[in-house]
Amino acid sequence: MATATIEARGVTKRFGKTTALDGLDLVAEPGQVVALLGPNGAGKTTFVRAVATLLPLDGGELIVAGHDARREPAAVRQIIGLAGQFAAVEPVMTGRENLEMVARLFGQGRRVAKRSAAAVLEQLGLEEAANKPVRTYSGGMRRRLDLGASLVGDPRLLVLDEPTTGLDPRSRNELWDAIRALVGRGTDVLLTTQYLDEADQLATHIVIIDHGKAVASGTSTELKRRVGGRVIEVHARTREDLPAVANALGRFDRAGPQVDEATRKVSVGVDDAENWLSLALEAMEASGADVDDITLRQPSLDEVFLALTNGN
Amino acid sequence: MTAIAMPTPSGPTSTGPASGALRPAPRTTSIVTSTAQVAKRALLRYFRTPQLVVLGTLQGALFLLIFRYVFGGAVDIHGASYVNFLVPGFVTTGVLFTGQGAATGVADDLQQGFVDRLRSLPVPRSSFLVGRAMADTVWCAWGLLTAIAVGLAVGFRPHGSALGDLAALGLCVVFGFAFEWLFLVVGLFAGTPQAAQGMAFLVFPLTFVSSAYVPVSTMPGWLQAFAQHQPITYMVDAVRALTLGPTGAATLGHTAGYFTFWSLIWAAGIVAVFAPIAAAKYARA
Numbered sequence: 049m050a051t052a053t054i055e056a057r058g059v060t061k062r063f064g065k066t067t068a069l070d071g072l073d074l075v076a077e078p079g080q081v082v083a084l085l086g087p088n089g090a091g092k093t094t095f096v097r098a099v100a101t102l103l104p105l106d107g108g109e110l111i112v113a114g115h116d117a118r119r120e121p122a123a124v125r126q127i128i129g130l131a132g133q134f135a136a137v138e139p140v141m142t143g144r145e146n147l148e149m150v151a152r153l154f155g156q157g158r159r160v161a162k163r164s165a166a167a168v169l170e171q172l173g174l175e176e177a178a179n180k181p182v183r184t185y186s187g188g189m190r191r192r193l194d195l196g197a198s199l200v201g202d203p204r205l206l207v208l209d210e211p212t213t214g215l216d217p218r219s220r221n222e223l224w225d226a227i228r229a230l231v232g233r234g235t236d237v238l239l240t241t242q243y244l245d246e247a248d249q250l251a252t253h254i255v256i257i258d259h260g261k262a263v264a265s266g267t268s269t270e271l272k273r274r275v276g277g278r279v280i281e282v283h284a285r286t287r288e289d290l291p292a293v294a295n296a297l298g299r300f301d302r303a304g305p306q307v308d309e310a311t312r313k314v315s316v317g318v319d320d321a322e323n324w325l326s327l328a329l330e331a332m333e334a335s336g337a338d339v340d341d342i343t344l345r346q347p348s349l350d351e352v353f354l355a356l357t358n359g360n
Numbered sequence: 361m362t363a364i365a366m367p368t369p370s371g372p373t374s375t376g377p378a379s380g381a382l383r384p385a386p387r388t389t390s391i392v393t394s395t396a397q398v399a400k401r402a403l404l405r406y407f408r409t410p411q412l413v414v415l416g417t418l419q420g421a422l423f424l425l426i427f428r429y430v431f432g433g434a435v436d437i438h439g440a441s442y443v444n445f446l447v448p449g450f451v452t453t454g455v456l457f458t459g460q461g462a463a464t465g466v467a468d469d470l471q472q473g474f475v476d477r478l479r480s481l482p483v484p485r486s487s488f489l490v491g492r493a494m495a496d497t498v499w500c501a502w503g504l505l506t507a508i509a510v511g512l513a514v515g516f517r518p519h520g521s522a523l524g525d526l527a528a529l530g531l532c533v534v535f536g537f538a539f540e541w542l543f544l545v546v547g548l549f550a551g552t553p554q555a556a557q558g559m560a561f562l563v564f565p566l567t568f569v570s571s572a573y574v575p576v577s578t579m580p581g582w583l584q585a586f587a588q589h590q591p592i593t594y595m596v597d598a599v600r601a602l603t604l605g606p607t608g609a610a611t612l613g614h615t616a617g618y619f620t621f622w623s624l625i626w627a628a629g630i631v632a633v634f635a636p637i638a639a640a641k642y643a644r645a
Contacts, residue, residue: 100480122388122482130480136473138401140408152397153481155389181408197477207480 051114053078053205053236054099060107061094061260068094070260071108076253081227081237083251085244085353091260092240093133093209099238100130100207113204129198132209135190136197139183143174143193146182147200154201161200168196172226188219195226199235206230208239212246224250244349254349258357272347275355277319279347280328284312285338292337299331300324312340317347387482391490394483398491399498402465406499412461416503420457421510424450427573428514435574437611444519447511448528448600449572451504453592455536456567458503459543460560462496466547467556489638493540500536504529519605524616528602531623535595538627541634548641572596591626598623 054076061069069091076082084092097103099112101121110116115123137146144165151161169178172192177185182193191211198206211227212220227250231237241247247254248268255265264271280300284293293314294305301316308314318324325344332339347355406412427450432442469475469488478488508516508529518525543560550556569583570576570592576584587593601616612619 097476100476102476102479125480125482126387128480130477132473132476134471134473136477138405138474140405141401145404149397149401150477150481152393153389153478153483155387155393155482201481 051078052076052111053080053113054082054238055111056095056108057110058108059095059098059105059110061091061098061103062106068260069098069105069108072257072260072262074255074262074265076236076238078236079231079234080253081231081239081251082253082255083247084238084240084255084257085242085247085349086240086257087357088242090257092257094260095257096207096209096238096240099124099205100128101125126201127204128207129201129203129205130207130209131191131194131198131211133213135187135194137182137190137193140181142179142181143169143185143196144178146193147196150197151200156200164200164202168199171199171229172196173222186219188215188222191215191219191223192226195223199230204236206235206237206239208237210240210242212241212243220246244353248349256353256356264356268349269346271352271356272349275317275347275352277317277347278324279315279345279351280318280324281313281315281341281343281345282328282332282339283341284314285340287312289337289339290314292335293332293339296331296335296337297328300328315351317351389481389483391484391487394487395491395494398478398487399495402492402495403498405465406461406495416458416461417506417510420450420454420503420507424507424510424514431573435578437575441515443511443515444517444604445575445600446573447508447514447516448603449570449596451507451511452532452535452596452599453567453570453572454503454507455500455532456539456563456592458500458536459496459539459563460557461499462492462540463543463547463550463556463560464553465496466492466544467550467553470548471552485643486639489544489635489642492544493537496540496543497533497537500540501533504532504536518603520603524602527620528599531595531598531602531620534624534627538630541631541638544638545634545641548638566590567592570596571600591623591630594619594623594626 052075054074056072056074059069059072060067072091072095074082084095086092094103098105098110099117101117101124105118110118112124113127117124141149147165147168148161151164152158156164169175172195174189174192174196177189182190185193195208195211198208208227212223215223224246227237239250252267253265254268254271256263256271264274266274280297282293282297284290287309290307290309290312294307297305297314297316300318305314305316325342328342332342424447427446428443432446435442437445475488518528520528546559547556550559569579569587570590571587572592576587576593579587597612597614598616598619601612601614601619
């Protein structure tokens with residue numbers, strides 16, 4: 049059996065009085081894209097920094113591809129590539145120069161570094177702009193170059209901290225495509241994100257973090273199923289209909305209906321047992337409210353997330 | 361639509377990354393390569409930013425012109441023309457101004473994630489500070505040359521022996537290197553490039569309370585005591601003694617050797633204090 053890419057047991061990190069990581073457990077197997085999901089301050093960035101050997105830990109065990117991150121940081125640095133929140137590329141240097149520099153820092157000789165840089169530039173679609181200074185690049189191109197810098201060393205594990213924050217939708221998709229291609233090639237990925245759709249789209253394995261602990265983990269589908277049951281969502285025709293709809297649906301849910309005024313949607317969580325859709329239709333007719341649409345669906349990752357972290 | 365090609369892997373190991381194949385024993389990139397790459401990047405930042413090069417020179421030139429022509433008439437130096445007195449002071453303290461760029465650069469590197477990337481790479485820990493110190497010293501030497509060029513243009517004529525003049529230049533580079541560690545510490549502690557610039561700028565008043573622009577004897581007693589013994593005075597006077605020639609140097613009160621000796625002691629002391637602080641802070645940051 050291949051070694052796990054990451055094995056974290058009881059990882060603890062304190063900054064002064066704040067406990068950023070409070071006994072976090074996590075296992076990432078080879079071939080996975082693991083997304084860490086959590087509110088701000090949950091400890092996601094702290095954890096990835098620890099994996100990238102940027103932080104000493106106060107407790108616990110952290111093994112990256114078989115190497116103890118606390119005792120053998122040099123070994124870990126050989127096999128990881130890091131792309132942080134800011135695109136850490138030098139604006140006055142060209143894309144090619146940036147990548148060659150990082151390749152040299154990986155210990156590659158001059159000719160090998162040139163080849164690695166060229167390969168990555170081609171891989172990420174940056175060949176045309178390769179010889180132009182990075183300050184002429186768009187935000188999306190910079191992020192891709194930053195991703196490239198984490199790739200020139202041919203890493204086993206790519207560590208990405210909020211890779212698409214602040215990008216427009218098209219650049220986001222381009223970056224997602226690039227990441228998917230990497231995964232196809234066999235690179236494992238650990239990423240943090242605050243975008244639930246990003247976790248949903250990219251990750252094969254999601255770990256929900258809150259207050260420095262792993263609260264839940266699994267595939268997107270498993271997590272949704274774990275929250276239990278399905279969701280009935282009614283799209284009211286006008287805002288005035290909302291109270292009537294909410295009232296009618298309120299009977300179905302243990303927790304009470306969620307009303308979104310902006311989209312005029314009311315949703316309730318229901319279990320799988322009964323034929324909720326027809327019950328809901330009856331309730332709508334009885335209430336006399338005007339309704340545009342009724343759906344019975346899986347919970348969204350949004351709802352999973354809120355459900356699993358709301359207790360705190 | 362951007363095409364993302366599926367490439368063949370290239371890089372140091374020919375086996376695929378996740379195949380579980382044996383990896384070579386962890387090696388750290390050589391200190392020479394690592395510091396060279398860090399230094400190269402820092403130098404490119406300076407030299408490829410035309411504003412920095414041009415504005416820096418212009419600012420310096422303007423200052424020199426103001427002191428030379430506006431104040432020159434008011435200050436009376438026995439045994440030397442003001443311009444020959446002033447330019448060594450100006451050139452020597454010039455290294456302190458290029459140092460500000462070092463502080464800002466370091467703070468920027470910390471904030472923008474370059475240090476993070478460097479720390480996640482298999483390079484020796486000292487690469488960053490040593491690489492930066494080297495690059496900043498080169499930039500400082502460049503600043504020296506431009507300052508001297510401007511000085512010569514406004515009438516500075518060194519009277520020292522050729523060896524003395526070269527020694528003076530070499531001393532300035534040494535002083536630049538010494539103060540560089542002070543500025544690295546500022547940059548590491550500042551938190552943002554703006555704060556670093558502000559803090560580094562505090563050096564400015566310090567250069568005035570020295571023998572750089574006026575003889576110390578013209579200052580009030582309490583200030584003289586400080587100016588007399590601060591490191592900048594020793595450094596400026598060393599450079600002055602070496603470039604003013606024997607007659608001019610006699611007015612300084614001590615020999616060139618005396619000033620050179622004490623300025624080097626000060627330089628060594630500054631490095632001995634600030635280099636470990638920088639290393640410790642970098643390790644912890």
